[in-house]
Amino acid sequence: LVKRAFSSTSCRHTIKNVTVIGGGLMGSGIAQIAAQSGNQVTLVEVNPELLKKAETSIVTNLSRVAKKVYKDDTAAIQKYVEEAKSRIQGSTNPSTAVSDADLVVEAIVENLEVKHKLFKALDEAAPAKTLFASNTSSLSIGEIASVVNRKDRFGGLHFFNPVPVMKLLEIVKIPEQSEETYQAFLAWGKSVGKTCVTCKDTPGFIVNRLLVPYLAEAIRMLERGDASPRDIDTAMKLGAGHPMGPVELADYVGHDTTNSILEGWHKKYPDNPLFVPCDSTKELVRQKKLGVKTGEGYYKYNNLKYWLEN
Numbered sequence: 001l002v003k004r005a006f007s008s009t010s011c012r013h014t015i016k017n018v019t020v021i022g023g024g025l026m027g028s029g030i031a032q033i034a035a036q037s038g039n040q041v042t043l044v045e046v047n048p049e050l051l052k053k054a055e056t057s058i059v060t061n062l063s064r065v066a067k068k069v070y071k072d073d074t075a076a077i078q079k080y081v082e083e084a085k086s087r088i089q090g091s092t093n094p095s096t097a098v099s100d101a102d103l104v105v106e107a108i109v110e111n112l113e114v115k116h117k118l119f120k121a122l123d124e125a126a127p128a129k130t131l132f133a134s135n136t137s138s139l140s141i142g143e144i145a146s147v148v149n150r151k152d153r154f155g156g157l158h159f160f161n162p163v164p165v166m167k168l169l170e171i172v173k174i175p176e177q178s179e180e181t182y183q184a185f186l187a188w189g190k191s192v193g194k195t196c197v198t199c200k201d202t203p204g205f206i207v208n209r210l211l212v213p214y215l216a217e218a219i220r221m222l223e224r225g226d227a228s229p230r231d232i233d234t235a236m237k238l239g240a241g242h243p244m245g246p247v248e249l250a251d252y253v254g255h256d257t258t259n260s261i262l263e264g265w266h267k268k269y270p271d272n273p274l275f276v277p278c279d280s281t282k283e284l285v286r287q288k289k290l291g292v293k294t295g296e297g298y299y300k301y302n303n304l305k306y307w308l309e310n
């Protein structure tokens with residue numbers, strides 16, 4: 001009896017149909033892993049060109065995954081890619097795209113107003129069974145959820161870049177979130193191959209709350225002239241066992257990203273000294289020296305291979 005009751009509960013919340021809104025860096029990765037794991041996926045973009053771009057990037061990545069598994073077996077590679085690809089359909093209409101969704105994962109631009117407009121429309125269009133999640137890095141899940149009626153079926157599903165490679169998924173709770181919703185998020189996160197951690201709706205969740213102020217502290221250290229960028233990086237690699245130093249990591253993440261996260265938090269929590277944006281980073285952003293992706297940040301990068309791949 002217990003087994004039957006359990007299975008009927010889990011049936012009610014089984015996530016099979018997933019709609020991913022936004023097919024950029026994160027959304028295309030989320031759509032890919034969902035399709036790889038057997039979900040039926042609808043991917044939504046603002047126009048057919050961006051949809052095509054997302055689909056091309058997904059197929060390239062699926063081929064990479066398949067080649068690792070099947071080596072030189074081209075027939076098996078093709079079959080794997082075709083099967084996963086056939087589970088993804090594209091759409092430019094968010095409202096129709098959620099008509100049979102068990103879960104919606106939003107991965108559009110990091111702008112509260114734009115997210116509000118989207119979720120308001122989705123809340124009206126989606127059936128009652130549909131769970132909503134945002135992949136936001138720096139906005140409050142509660143604030144994003146404020147425009148929907150289904151707050152019990154809302155949460156954060158925060159993936160890391162690149163989604164198919166990074167093992168972690170942060171599941172963010174809001175006070176209204178039901179236990180059933182949380183359990184469904186957890187089961188789905190595991191089913192797409194992620195290790196899940198849970199936290200409250202706190203700025204930066206777990207990883208970015210610790211990482212972003214740490215990177216900023218390292219930059220403040222070099223701004224004060226306490227140590228050189230190289231010495232700060234070497235110190236943290238050899239002294240703390242980190243695979244990358246904080247200055248090179250900040251270059252890798254991108255100064256536009258970390259600076260806008262800090263600016264958002266600083267505006268909201270002006271008294272927290274850990275959230276104060278760094279002057280030298282602001283200057284780099286002004287000069288469009290965003291780090292590895294533009295070839296220069298605190299360090300210079302002239303790795304031709306990197307440029308060719310990106």
Ligand code: NAI
Nearest residue numbers: 022023024025026027045046107108109110135136137161
């Ligand atoms: P991105 O700029 O690569 O992709 C966003 C995509 O959303 C664009 O292709 C855009 O055309 C599309 N879009 C915008 N408005 C839309 C709408 N109303 N309907 C459908 N599509 C729409 O951005 P990225 O990096 O993928 O970030 C997306 C979200 O994921 C943001 O909330 C960000 O904070 C979060 N995130 C980003 C991470 C990163 O490392 N880039 C890591 C974890 C979370």
